[in-house]
Amino acid sequence: MKLLTVAVPCYNSAEYMRHAVDSILVGGEDVEIIIIDDGSSDETALIADEYVFHHPSIVKAIHQENGGHGEAVNAGLREASGIYFKVVDSDDWLDEEAYKKVLVTLRKLVGGGESVDMMIANYVYEKVTENTKKVINYRTALPADRIFTWDEVKYFRQGHYILMHSVIYRTKLLRDCNLALPKHTFYVDNIFVYQPLPYVKTMYYLDVNLYRYFIGRDDQSVTVANMIKRIDQQERVNRYMIDCCDVMALKNKKLQRYMIKYLSIMMTVTSVYLIKEGSPESIKKKEKLWEDLKKKDRRLYKKIHDNLLGRSMNFKSRLGRGIVKVGYTVAGKIFKFV
Secondary structure, rough: OEEEEEEEEOOOOOOHHHHHHHHHHHOOOEEEEEEEEEEOOOOHHHHHHHHHHOOOOOOOOOOOOOHHHHHHHHHHHOOOOOEEEOOHHHHHHHHHHHHHHHHHHHHHHHHOOOOOOEEEEEEEEEEOOOOEEEEEEEOOOOOOOOHHHHOHOOOOOOOOOOOOHHHHEEEEEEEEEEOOOOOOOOHHHHHHHHHHHHHHHHHEEEEEEEEEEOOOOOOOOOOOOHHHHHHHHHHHHHHHHHOOOOOOHOOHHHHHHHHHHHHHHHHHHHHHHHHHOOOOOHHHHHHHHHHHHHHHHHHHHHHHHHHHHHHHHHOOHHHHHHHHHHHHHHHHHHHOOO
């Protein structure tokens, strides 16, 4: 059994996927790399098979009909043999020194019989068009270099939430929570992080800058134009997150508070882009999203609706719509398009 499985979803990634895979190969035999060719029409499949040929004990390749990012992650999870599971997108990469520290720590935890449910590490926004970098760390929220529980979690700064880039989950936990991401849908990384959280009892924060998140391609899903164009998919993910967990039934109040805050941000992001799309149909969709949340769980609705961002998304006046700019700023800090 491998220590860590890293899934690399690829769709027409031939131009840049080698950088991602090479950065993961540094982990050697402790690591299983699963490259998922999601129906690519370029040389992605050939490159994946080339890595399997040269590293047969480390690399696997899956070739499937196009199912989207979520189905590629699903395929990697189904085949994973590692104790832990991480996703690295094909245009991103891992920092070598941080990666080695992660593996040493995981090996020590497993060897000592203290396998944690989730490891968290920092990630770095690499905005190449501006030649800038921004590190997202969790020093204000999480104790470092030891095992801890939700009871010890503190304050998450705005824009410093736990995202797919920062997490490594125990593989069995992901399977136990029946994680199955929707097909042909962008933004499912939010589901990947959110749905397993109620199953997480123990965590470990390693204060290293592990994941390098590339920003700058015009076809990336988090550009403003693409988020508006794909707002139906953002809405679909938002509704899935509402339905996948009974947040108000959670016994641990810090976990509950964090999940409410995360869902509140998602409601804000979806509302912002429905409003920015601007059509009467989109405004109705925004209103129905909030109405459906209210029908499903009035207490959860009140928690989310009654904070400042929630209220600003539901003002019907011109002034209220102006406050949407606040929500837009919040969304930009999370998805890094501003």
